Amino acid sequence: MGPITGLLAQRIALGLLLLFLVSILIFVGTMLLPGDVAQQILGQSATPEAVANLRAELGLNDPPLTRYLEWLGGLLSGDLGTALTSGQSINETVGRRLGNTLFLAFWAAIIAVPLAIFLGLLAVRYLDRWPDKMISATTLTTISMPEFVIGYILMFILGVQLNWFSPTAVGFRPDADLLTRLDSIAIPIMVLTLVVLAHMMRMTRAAILNVMQSAYIETAELKGLSTFTIIRKHAFPNSVSPIVNVVMLNLAYLVVGVVVVEVVFVYPGMGQYLVDHVTKRDLPVVQACGMIFATIYIGLNLVADVVSILTNPRLRHPK
């Protein structure tokens, strides 16, 4: 297991280094945003005195380096700090919000990932025939539309007109029973599924097609195996690595990229939370969210790397 442990350790170290760089980037990036927290909190009705008082109270007059080091220290000890605007602990709020976002992402993934892979397999099975073309056309159409457009269309048809599901997630309560919660997020799940489906499906299809050119597939065909058995037993296991990569990328998207969907459907997740705080220039929260998103993104990519290492026989059985 020597080379694998080494590779894993290397990956994790790289991930941590990347996170550190991201922390600098986030800190500097948020400093560059135009406007000032105190001004944004008080809005159009701010008097210069009120702004000055609030600035002093929020500690905005300290030099940036001091604030960065304090922030980094807090991060390392697991303390994300306090929101400037509401004075609440970020850990507490983010915990709840992240839970909601992960709940939505989880259910979207449960549906989208198997569906995408199945459709990919189906497309290969009926390569260049109508099911393949139809699957490609449909998924490419849905990925080409902005998600808020799909959101509005489904909200109008399934929510308002047919009344099958709640049009918005305003009824969502983290402590409600599962069925109520699923009803609240049914349409957001569909939107997310439609958005991530095409990428994973196309990648599965391409990866398997690539393997299908190999000599051993030809042998399997000559043995008289059915196309689907060949795909399932010979082609799919050998194309796991690229598929896992794209699945992880899309899982990360489900967590990180749902901002628009959360805002449109009024879902109390990380997206809305982040947007509100960007508007108000509440830097500690923006930075905390940035770090969490970066961690999830880097983490999932790390998992993808590890899986492709582990599924590669050459790495599992070194000479």
Next chain:
Amino acid sequence: MNERIDYYAKRAALGLISRREFVGQALALGVSASAANAILASAVHAAGPQTGGTIRIGLQGGATTDSLDPATAANFTATQVTLLWGEPLLFLSDGGGLEGRVAESFEGSDDATSWRFKLRNGITFSNGQPVTTNDVVETIKRHSGEDTKSGALGLLRDIDTVTADGDSIVIGLKNPNADLPYYMQDYHLIIQPNGGNDDPTAAIGTGPYILKDHEMGVRFVFEKNPNYWGDYGYADTIEVIVINDNTARVAALQSGQVDLIDRVPPRTAGLIDRAPNITVHSVPSAGHYVFIMHCDTAPFDNNDLRLALKYGINRQEMVDKILFGYGQVGNDTPINGSYPLYTEFEQREYDPDKARFHYKKSGHDGSILLRTSGNSFTGAPDAAALFQQSLANADISLEIKREPDDGYWSEVWNKQPFCTSYWGGRPVQDQMFSTAYLSTADWNDTRFFNDQFDQLLTAARAEIDTAKRKKIYADMGMILRNEGGLICPMFNDFIDAQSERLAGWEYQSIGFALMNNTAPMRMWVKA
């Protein structure tokens, strides 16, 4: 026939038949649909308010970043939430005057430099603690003190002393101000125990409801305040849900997830009103969509150029195409019929010839740069394009620069010489003028420095005689209209919508959304 209509109206008011059925019956009896709705509304009132149930309200504006401290309330959700648990000394009445809340009555000295507010006898906070004069004095001190971050500070700057006197408090002013009582209905100035000095975010006040549960920017749950002194508050529970997305807010109302929403987009208001179980309320307001020029910055320091631009705007077209008819034409002053001492002027019309004349006279050459953004007001970039077209007819070239929404209020508004903007309006002229047009105003966003105007404003404050004050305000309005840097093409209506589940809507003569925030406590769930 009348008896039959009354019969159906009563049944509809009691919820035995739907509004749609009632209107159908009335139409069959030869009554027009609008008359039928009016009959129904009065029947519903005659049936009287019913207690109990839950009212769910979908509002825009709320954010996760909000605080429960009334001093920093700066959006519509925060205002509404604050006014459910707390009350200022006074409220705006439906007719545009003032009515007592924590204060029972008020009177000013003859020179308007001292105001006495008599507190309501025997009322308590929601925690059972009695309201004392000290609580009121401390509240006003907290919002007007040196180190305050209150949004009401601008209003309270002239306050010299605040003292308790028996069952009253007395506010002494540095300069006379006949409108001071109107300042006391500001939603920041919620009376809190010990002025909120101990815990400004405790949400303990004298309002009809108690905040039971909340998540900032998401939802707020209220239950009836058993210690409430007044007769507002019919529903047992009020749920305020933040829905910032326009489409989602309307969809939530249409599907019955909420009963009442604010800010219906004008573009779709007509369509939504046609839905059978929804009523749209459009109330004229003092809010206005504006183009503002800095009077001290070239080329806008030339009054002929300002006049050229004022004549070059087609106000009616803006009301029709930007507000979709849900608004009134402006006349280049920030004042309209919503204000108690309003005087109507001759309407300035779109006149390309006059615009061309003044433009030539100004001697300016080349195009004029206008900055705009999608959030400066709804449809601002479209309005800028319409302005560009109407000016082109007068051979004036307008260049439009689209700025990002993010940071517009801190980087463009009140900084750049010509941009689109929005004003929410104020309850009285003095407040509007002193907020934005006085030479020393913090947000003199047109850089308007006019000695005569300033003197008139000071004179009006000391004038107790209403007729004379009205005349002074008319003169000031005329100065602004002819010399100011404000191009005001339109006043927007506030458009709210309710479902059939609720009753009790009352029209206001001064419009702010949701019956000046009293809709949740004055409407009821139909049995």
